[in-house]
Amino acid sequence: MKNLILATVLSFVGLSAMAQDVSMNEAEAVAPEATLIQDFQEIDVADLPAAVITAVKKDYPTATINKAYKNESNQFKLELSLKDGASGTVYADAEGNWIEL
Known part of the structure; x- marks a missing residue:
């Protein structure tokens, strides 16, 4: 009986993980070697590199960048x-490559 309950729980957890909502991350191409470093400071959207703005326009054509942040490693956090x-x-x-957390 314990095995049946354990198998049911594991099946449910596995199916739940597969059914998670993938929202804006679908179009993101992740740079495999990139490591995200925190401690972002807010910057003006106009100060974003052209490559980042181009990537947003390409992958999220209906998006508006509300806020932009930058860290010491020259990585950008964008609220869209x-x-x-x-x-x-x-x-x-x-360079406009998406980074995954």
């Missing part, structure tokens, strides 16, 4: 909102 009302946070390096 889409025309359909969705919002999220994405991370990029200075």
Whole structure:
């Protein structure tokens, strides 16, 4: 009986993990060697590198960059909102490559 309960719980956990909502992360191409470093400081959106702005326009064409942050490793945290009302946070390096947390 314990094995049946354990198998049911494990199956449920596995299916729950597969069914998680993938929102804005679907189009992100992750640089495999990138390691995200925290301690971001807010910057003006106009100070973002052209490559980052181009990546946002390419992968999130309906997005607006609400806030931008930068850390010492020249990585950027962007708070985006889409025309359909969705919002999220994405991370990029200075070359416009997406970074996954």
